[in-house]
Amino acid sequence: MTVRWGVIGTGGIARSFVGDCTAAGVEFVAVGSRTRASADAFAAEFDIPRAHGSYADLVADPDVDAVYVATPHSRHAEDALLAIDAGKHVLVEKAFTITAEQARRVVDAARREDVVVMEAMWTRFLPQMTMIRELIAEGRIGRPRFVEATHHQALPTDPHHRLRDPELGGGAILDLGVYPISFVVDVLGVPTDVVAAGTLSAEGVDTQMGIVTTHDGGAQSMVHFSLDVRTPNTASIIGDDGRIDIDATWYTPTTWRVRDRDGAVVEEYDSREELTGYAHEVRAFEAMIASGDHEGGAMDPEQTVAIMAVMDEARRQVGVRYAADGGSADGESADAESAAGLEAPPAVP
Known part of the structure; x- marks a missing residue:
């Protein structure tokens, strides 16, 4: 079937997508x-x-089957619910919402309306990630014991920018931390324990944060992310019998290799010629619509809710608080949608 798409938001992320x-x-x-x-x-x-001059008119368009939500974090829940209530399938940019409570409302609403809702975590749909999951399932590195990943970007320092504004879901965790946290959950499952430490800006958002998670069976992860420094951004999955090393920039099509227990390279891959994850995730989303199977797949909505809960707990420990932590799913924002352009950070050489 052909899925006809509508777009909510006209900022940088929408243009890339x-x-x-x-x-x-x-x-x-x-x-x-x-x-x-x-x-x-x-x-x-x-x-x-x-072109529609309001989001309400966009979701009311009878020729639109699915909606891509590309507004700032603080509007994601509101805009997703608007589209769901109109009977549209919805692909929501990461981070899915501000809080796990908002995410739960959106997921439950999609179930009631029998539409697909999915977080646009494009990294999960890269062919390299499909291969890596298969290698792990085959036992090529043994039982995964430890995952590490970083995501650092040198982003705008203007205190009035969306990234620095707690009213708009600013800070490193929702824009950058969601990538390695989602990666960890993808490989090790939902954690049983979360320990976080970080540094806050004068505005009260996290400029950097480190998180250690513990999982069933004793596996652990360590991730770090920040708004104001740039690093290669690599990732590794370490198992009993070997490891997988993903080069810079790990959340994009890149080079990666499998090593044995002694560290010798046994397989090497180069995924740089692949399309970015936008097209891959859209085709997966459209396949869910066509099949009538509205959940599961590489980015199951229940995992999205769990990832939001991990970020809620990390923020609580570090002291980052948003207005939505009070339980509102309204996500009202006066911020210009064009400020949403950094939700999908550029690749770092």
């Missing part, structure tokens, strides 16, 4: 913005037939 997916043959039929001018400009840039 639509540009990549259009090249792969994904059909976009409408875009919605809070201003008609912004929607018109976006539609003209990507040759999208219809």
Whole structure:
């Protein structure tokens, strides 16, 4: 079946997503913005037939089957629920929401309306990650015992930027930390214990954070992420009988290798010619719509809720608090949607 897509938001992440997916043959039929001018400009840039001057008009468009939510974190729950209530399938940019409680509301609403909802964690859909899961399942490195991953970016330091504003879900954890945390859960499952430490900005958001998790069977992980330094960003999965090392930048198509217990390379791979995960995740999402199987797959909604809970606990320990921690799923924000452009950080050489 052909899935006709609508886009909520016209910022940098939306541009990256639509540009990549259009090249792969994904059909976009409408875009919605809070201003008609912004929607018109976006539609003209990507040759999208219809532009709507509100998100409500976008989700009411009868020619839209699925909606991609590309607004700031503080609006994700609100905009996802708007689309779900209109009977649309919804792909929500990472981080899925601000809190696990919001994520639960969105997932439960999708079940009630019998639509697909999924977090756009594009890394999970990379062919290299499919291969890595298969290698682990085959026992090529033995039982995974330890995972480590970093995600550091040198991002804007303006205290008024979305990334520095707690009212808009600012800080390193929702923009950057979600990548390695999701990676850890993908490999080791949901943790049984979370220990976090971090540094806060004057505005009260985390500029850096380290998290150690413990999992069933005693496996552990260690991840670190920050807003204001740039590092190679690599990852490793260490097992009883070997390890998998993923080179910079691990959350993009890159080079990686399998080593035996003594550290000798036994297999090497180069995934750099692959498409980015945007197109891969969209095709997986569309396949779920076509099959009628609305859950499971590489990014199951229950795992998304669990990942949000891990981030809730890490924030609690470090002292990062958002307005949504009070239980609201409204996510009201006056921030310009164009500020959402760093939700998918650029690759670091």
